[in-house]
Every structure is written in C-alpha cells, then in structure tokens.
Amino acid sequence: MQMKLDEFTARFPDRGRPVPAELAGQWIAWNDDRSQVLAHGTDLSEVRRQAAEHGCACPVLQKVPRAPFVGGA
Secondary structure (H helix, E strand, C coil), X not given: CCCCHHHHHHHCCCCCCCXXXXXXXXXXXXXXXXXXXXXXXXXXXXXXXXXXXXXXCCCEXXXXXXXXXXXXX
C-alpha cells in the first residue's frame, strides 16, 4: 500500500521527503531542511555547483542507491 506524502510527513516529521525513483543511482543535493531537491546528477562536484547556484552554499548531499530501492513517485 502506497503512503501519500502528507501521511508520510505526519508519521515521520524528522525525515526528509522521499526521493523520486527516477533519481536512483544519482547524487542529489537537498536544501537545508531536506524539503526540496536542488540538483541531481552522476557527478558530485557538478551537483554541488548547481546547488550553490540555487543559493545553498552547504547542501545536504546524498547518493541514492540503485537497488533495492524504496522511494516516492
């Protein structure tokens, strides 16, 4: 059974948003409160640069696993 985003947020208030499945295997840069993905890609330095262009000098960086993957849509 899939969980809707508002239900996820209510049940897990301290966690960031689920990562979209199409970002599996990529680096992502979150904003400070992990509510928005600022940049994504396969090159970590490029993802960091793109996040800085969005005004986030110190983004939360995460490598999304390829599989097994449980994520949002």
